[in-house]
Amino acid sequence: MSTGAKVTHESCASDPLPRYCRMLRLRLPLRSQALVRSQALVAPKSWNVTSRLSGRDPPKMDSRWRSSNTTTIAGHSAQDIFVFGPFRLHAAQRRIERDGSPIQLSDRAFDILLTLVLQAGTVVSKSDLMAKAWPDASVDEGSLRVHVAALRKALGDGNAGAKYLSTVSGQGYCFVGPVSRTESAEPAPVKSTLAHGHNLPAHSRRMTGREQAIGDISEKLKTQRFVTIVGPGGIGKTTVAVSTGHALLAEFAGQVHFLSLGEIGDAALVPSIAASALGLPAQSNDLSGSLAAFLRDRRMLLILDCCEHVIETAAALAERLYKEAPELHILATSRELLRVEGEHLHRLPPLTSPPEDAGLTAANALAYPAVELFVERATAGGGEFELTDANASDVGNLCRRLDGIPLAIELTAGHVCTYGVKSMLELLDKHFNLLWEGRRTALPRHRTLRATIEWSYNLLSEPERVILSRLSVFVGNFTLEAARSIAASEETDDDAIMATLPSLVAKSMLALNTGAPSTRYRLLDTTRAYAQEKLAAGADGRMMSQRHASYFLGLLESIGGETDQHLSTIADQVANIRGALTWCFSDQGDRRTGVALAAASIPLFFKLSLLAECQLWVMRAIEALDETAGNVRQDLALHAALGSARLLTGQIDDFGVACLNRALGLAEKTGDVPSQIGLIDRLHLLQLFAGNFDDSLKTAKRGEVVAIASEDPAAVARMRVSLSISCHYLGDVAASRSYIEAALSHPSLEAKIHGGLPLDYTGRAHITLARILWLQGYPDQATETARRTISHVITMNHPIMLCRALLSAFDVFYWNEELENYEEHIDRIVVETRRHSLLTLQIVGEAMKGIALLARGEAGLGLAMLKDSVEKLQSQRFGAVAGLCVPLAAALAATDHDNEALDTIDRAIAQARHCNFMMEMPDMMRARAEVLMRKRNPDFPQAERSLKQSLELARCQGTLGYELRTAISLARLWLRQGRREEALDMLAPIHGRFTEGFHTRGLRAAGELLAELGSPRSGSFAAH
Structure with missing residues (x-):
C-alpha cells in the first residue's frame, strides 16, 4: 500500500467504503470488501471515518467489560468471539488463539488489537488508540508503534500473504482482514490458557x-x-x-x-x-x-x-x-x-492449636487447623492412624508443642504410624526441655522449628542420618546417579543408598519429582540447612563438597561441545553447578577444581543466557589461574568467554579486547585453527564496536592468513567479509567491494555461532554490498539488495542476527531518504533489542528511531531521542557514533541551536579523524557546511571550503552517492551567490554519471536544481 494514502471527508461521505479501503480493493478478497463496506458487523453505525474527521468522538468503551460477561462492547456482547484467518479473539476473556493455541500479548497490545477489530475497515487515529491503551498516562507515538509492531509479529502480518493491520500515513491504523463474529455459549475455562x-x-x-x-x-x-x-x-x-x-x-x-x-x-x-x-x-x-x-x-x-x-x-x-x-x-x-x-x-500466624486441658473429642479437635493438618498428613501415606476421642487430647498437645508450625506438624505426623501418638509426645517433651527454658528467655522462634527438625533427624537410623547429611551438599534437584556417586563410602555402599533414598522419601525428609527428564530428588530448604550443619560438624564435610564439585565437573566435561539438546538435559542442574563453584572459590574450597568447573560450565551459562553470572565465575577462575597452574585450554576458554560475554552485554572497552587477544594468542600457541577463526571474528567485531578501525583491519588480515593456511575455503570467505567491513569503515570503497565479491563467490558462506556469539556471514556480506552499491552510485541495486537480505534474515528467526542486519541496512534507506518504508523495521529493532537486553544495539536502534521521527517532522521528540542516544553511545565508547552526529547536527541547526550544532559536528569530525572512521567523512564535512550556512550570521566562505573538501574526499573514495549530496549543497550555495555557471558545470557531470535511481529524492532534487540552473539537458532530467 502507499503510505501516502489519505482519508478525506468527501471520499467518506460519497461512498460508505472509505477511500483508503477502496484503494485496497485489488488486495482484499471480495468477502473482506463486503465486510468493510457494511462496517455494522464490528463497529457502531453512529460513528465511522466521516464522524472521526468531522470532529465527533467515537463511543467510549466501558472499561468494566474486562471483568463482566454481560457488558456490551460497541453494540456487541462481551461474549463475542471475533474470528479472522486462523485466529479467534475472545473479548470477555481477553484471550487470542491461533488454531486453538493461545498467543501471549501484553495488555496494551491486546487493547490496541481489540479496538482495531471492533472498528475493522475503519481508520482509527493514533490518539484514539493511545487513549484506549494508556487511559491514565501520556505516552508518545513511539510506544504505540512498538506495540503495533509486536502485534504484527504475533499475527504473522505480511507472512504468506496474510494482511491484518495497515498504516494510514498521518492518520492511524486500520484492521483490513475479514472478520466474522460468533457468540460463546459460556466463558471458556481459564485453565486452557493459563497453563502457558x-x-x-x-x-x-x-x-x-x-x-x-x-x-x-x-x-x-x-x-x-x-x-x-x-x-x-x-x-x-x-x-x-x-x-x-x-x-x-x-x-x-x-x-x-x-x-x-x-x-x-x-x-x-x-x-x-x-x-x-x-x-x-x-x-x-x-x-x-x-x-x-x-x-x-x-x-x-x-x-x-x-x-x-x-x-x-x-x-x-x-x-x-x-x-x-x-x-x-x-x-x-x-x-x-x-x-x-x-x-x-x-x-502469617501459626495454625490455631487447641488450648491446654481443652477436654478434646475427635469431633471438636478437628475444628482446629493444626489438628486438621496433622490428621491429613498422618493419613496421607495410607497409614493406619485414626483420630479418636482417646487420642484427641494427645494430638492436640502435640500440635500445641509444635507451636502450630505447619512444617513441624507435617514432619511429626509423618512418623505417627511408627511410634504412636503417646510415645511421640513423650519423646517431644523430653527433647524440648532445654528449649522451653531457652524460649522463656526469648530465644528466637525459629529455634522451635530447629528443634523439630533435629528431633525428626534423630528418629532416623544412623545410615539414614549419614546419607541425609551427605545429600545436603546438593542445591536444588539431583539425580539418583549423582546421589550414588557422592554419598557412597566404604561403610555406605551402593545397595545401602538405593535402600535409604526411598525410606527418606517416605519419612518426608526427601522430596521426589518424577516429572523431570529423569527422576529428581530434593531436600526441603529447612531440612537441608539443618543437615548441612551436621555435615559441617562431621569429618567428611569437605570430602562431600569436593565430590560434589568433581561430579558436576565430570558431567559437564562428558557433554563437552555437544549439541544444545545435551545441555538442555542438565539445565535444571545449574543450581548445583552454581553451588559447587561457590564452594570451590570459598576459603575452604578447591580452586583448581573451580577453575576447571568454571571453564566447563561456560557453554551451559551461554545456553541459558546467564552472561552476567558467567562473567562472575570466569573472573574468579582467571584470578585463580596462577595459583592453580591452570592449563592452556582452560586459560583460552576463560578469556574467550569473558571477552565474548562483555561484547554481548555492551561492555565495549580495552579489557574485552585484551581478553580476546590473550585467548587468540593461546589458540595460536596450541595450533587450534577453528578457535583462532572464531576468536578473530569476535575480536574484529569488538574492535569495530570500540572504534579501533585500523586494528580491526589488521585483525581481519591476520584471520585471512590463518584461513588460507588452513586450506578451508569457507573460513577464507568469512575472513574476507571481515576485511570488506573494515575497509568500508576506513573509506576504502574499492577494496571493500573487491573483498565482498570474493567472499560472496563462495557457495557455503553460512551463519556460524562461536562462543555463544551469532555471526551471520551471508547477511553481513549482502548488507555490506548494499551499502557499497549506494556509495558507488547504484541506489536502486542497493535498496533491492538490502530488502532481499532483510527478508532472508527474518526467515532465520534469530533476534541478534536480525537486529544487526536491520541496523546495518538502515543507512541505505536513510541515504535514499525513504525512511517511511523502513520505520516498521526500526520499531522491530527497538522491541527485539530490549527483549534480549542487547544494550548497545538497543541504543543505536533508539537513535535511528529518533532520525525517523525527525524525517516525519516530529522535531521535538525526534531530536530528544537522537540526542539522548548519541550521548549514551559516546559514554560507551561506541566507535561509529560520529556518523549519527550528521542528522543530530542538522536537527539542532533546524531548531536554532546553531552553536550546539556546529560544536556537535566539529567534535564528530575530530573523533572520526582520530580513529580513522573515514566512511562518512564526506557527509560530515557536508553537514558542517550546512550548519555554517544556517547560522544567524552565515559563514559562506568557510562553508564553501568544507563543501570543496567533502567533494574532493568523496571523489578520492569513489563514493558517487556522497559526491552528489555535496554537489547539490555546493550548487545551491553558488546559485545563491549568483555563480550559476560554476554551479551548472560542477553538478551536471556528477549527475550524468548516474545510470539508475532517478526516482530517488536525491537525484530528483539534482535534476530540479539543474533545470533551475538552465541546463540544456533539463528536459531529460524532468523525464527521469
Whole structure:
C-alpha cells in the first residue's frame, strides 16, 4: 500500500467504503470488501471515518467489560468471539488463539488489537488508540508503534500473504482482514490458557487453615500491589504464596511467575537469576534496569520466595521493580520485612492449636487447623492412624508443642504410624526441655522449628542420618546417579543408598519429582540447612563438597561441545553447578577444581543466557589461574568467554579486547585453527564496536592468513567479509567491494555461532554490498539488495542476527531518504533489542528511531531521542557514533541551536579523524557546511571550503552517492551567490554519471536544481 494514502471527508461521505479501503480493493478478497463496506458487523453505525474527521468522538468503551460477561462492547456482547484467518479473539476473556493455541500479548497490545477489530475497515487515529491503551498516562507515538509492531509479529502480518493491520500515513491504523463474529455459549475455562502463562509449583486444592490468609493477601495485592508475607521458618509462607498465586491466576490472566531465591548462594546473582526465570536473556550490566524495562508495561504477579538470606539485593530489586513497573504486583516471602517503599506487611500466624486441658473429642479437635493438618498428613501415606476421642487430647498437645508450625506438624505426623501418638509426645517433651527454658528467655522462634527438625533427624537410623547429611551438599534437584556417586563410602555402599533414598522419601525428609527428564530428588530448604550443619560438624564435610564439585565437573566435561539438546538435559542442574563453584572459590574450597568447573560450565551459562553470572565465575577462575597452574585450554576458554560475554552485554572497552587477544594468542600457541577463526571474528567485531578501525583491519588480515593456511575455503570467505567491513569503515570503497565479491563467490558462506556469539556471514556480506552499491552510485541495486537480505534474515528467526542486519541496512534507506518504508523495521529493532537486553544495539536502534521521527517532522521528540542516544553511545565508547552526529547536527541547526550544532559536528569530525572512521567523512564535512550556512550570521566562505573538501574526499573514495549530496549543497550555495555557471558545470557531470535511481529524492532534487540552473539537458532530467 502507499503510505501516502489519505482519508478525506468527501471520499467518506460519497461512498460508505472509505477511500483508503477502496484503494485496497485489488488486495482484499471480495468477502473482506463486503465486510468493510457494511462496517455494522464490528463497529457502531453512529460513528465511522466521516464522524472521526468531522470532529465527533467515537463511543467510549466501558472499561468494566474486562471483568463482566454481560457488558456490551460497541453494540456487541462481551461474549463475542471475533474470528479472522486462523485466529479467534475472545473479548470477555481477553484471550487470542491461533488454531486453538493461545498467543501471549501484553495488555496494551491486546487493547490496541481489540479496538482495531471492533472498528475493522475503519481508520482509527493514533490518539484514539493511545487513549484506549494508556487511559491514565501520556505516552508518545513511539510506544504505540512498538506495540503495533509486536502485534504484527504475533499475527504473522505480511507472512504468506496474510494482511491484518495497515498504516494510514498521518492518520492511524486500520484492521483490513475479514472478520466474522460468533457468540460463546459460556466463558471458556481459564485453565486452557493459563497453563502457558505461569510457572507456579503445584498446590494443594484444599488448604488447611489458610483460606482467610489467602483471601486477605489477594485483596491486598489487588489494591496495594506489594505485599510481603513475614513469619518464622516452616510457618508455611511459601505454601500460602503459591496458593495465593493460583487464586489470582484469573485476575492476572495467567501471568503469575514464581521465583525461588532459596537456592541462591551469592546475593549478586539475584537479578541474573530473576531475568533467567522470566525468560529474559541476562545480557546486560544493569540487569535490574533490564528487568524493570521488560516488566514496565506488563500486568503480572511476581512472587519472590525466600528472600531473607539475600535480603539486601532482593529488597533493592523489588523496590526498583515496584517503582518502575506500575503494572507489576509483587508478593514476597521472608523472615523479616524488606523495608522498602510500597511494601505492605502480612504477618502469617501459626495454625490455631487447641488450648491446654481443652477436654478434646475427635469431633471438636478437628475444628482446629493444626489438628486438621496433622490428621491429613498422618493419613496421607495410607497409614493406619485414626483420630479418636482417646487420642484427641494427645494430638492436640502435640500440635500445641509444635507451636502450630505447619512444617513441624507435617514432619511429626509423618512418623505417627511408627511410634504412636503417646510415645511421640513423650519423646517431644523430653527433647524440648532445654528449649522451653531457652524460649522463656526469648530465644528466637525459629529455634522451635530447629528443634523439630533435629528431633525428626534423630528418629532416623544412623545410615539414614549419614546419607541425609551427605545429600545436603546438593542445591536444588539431583539425580539418583549423582546421589550414588557422592554419598557412597566404604561403610555406605551402593545397595545401602538405593535402600535409604526411598525410606527418606517416605519419612518426608526427601522430596521426589518424577516429572523431570529423569527422576529428581530434593531436600526441603529447612531440612537441608539443618543437615548441612551436621555435615559441617562431621569429618567428611569437605570430602562431600569436593565430590560434589568433581561430579558436576565430570558431567559437564562428558557433554563437552555437544549439541544444545545435551545441555538442555542438565539445565535444571545449574543450581548445583552454581553451588559447587561457590564452594570451590570459598576459603575452604578447591580452586583448581573451580577453575576447571568454571571453564566447563561456560557453554551451559551461554545456553541459558546467564552472561552476567558467567562473567562472575570466569573472573574468579582467571584470578585463580596462577595459583592453580591452570592449563592452556582452560586459560583460552576463560578469556574467550569473558571477552565474548562483555561484547554481548555492551561492555565495549580495552579489557574485552585484551581478553580476546590473550585467548587468540593461546589458540595460536596450541595450533587450534577453528578457535583462532572464531576468536578473530569476535575480536574484529569488538574492535569495530570500540572504534579501533585500523586494528580491526589488521585483525581481519591476520584471520585471512590463518584461513588460507588452513586450506578451508569457507573460513577464507568469512575472513574476507571481515576485511570488506573494515575497509568500508576506513573509506576504502574499492577494496571493500573487491573483498565482498570474493567472499560472496563462495557457495557455503553460512551463519556460524562461536562462543555463544551469532555471526551471520551471508547477511553481513549482502548488507555490506548494499551499502557499497549506494556509495558507488547504484541506489536502486542497493535498496533491492538490502530488502532481499532483510527478508532472508527474518526467515532465520534469530533476534541478534536480525537486529544487526536491520541496523546495518538502515543507512541505505536513510541515504535514499525513504525512511517511511523502513520505520516498521526500526520499531522491530527497538522491541527485539530490549527483549534480549542487547544494550548497545538497543541504543543505536533508539537513535535511528529518533532520525525517523525527525524525517516525519516530529522535531521535538525526534531530536530528544537522537540526542539522548548519541550521548549514551559516546559514554560507551561506541566507535561509529560520529556518523549519527550528521542528522543530530542538522536537527539542532533546524531548531536554532546553531552553536550546539556546529560544536556537535566539529567534535564528530575530530573523533572520526582520530580513529580513522573515514566512511562518512564526506557527509560530515557536508553537514558542517550546512550548519555554517544556517547560522544567524552565515559563514559562506568557510562553508564553501568544507563543501570543496567533502567533494574532493568523496571523489578520492569513489563514493558517487556522497559526491552528489555535496554537489547539490555546493550548487545551491553558488546559485545563491549568483555563480550559476560554476554551479551548472560542477553538478551536471556528477549527475550524468548516474545510470539508475532517478526516482530517488536525491537525484530528483539534482535534476530540479539543474533545470533551475538552465541546463540544456533539463528536459531529460524532468523525464527521469
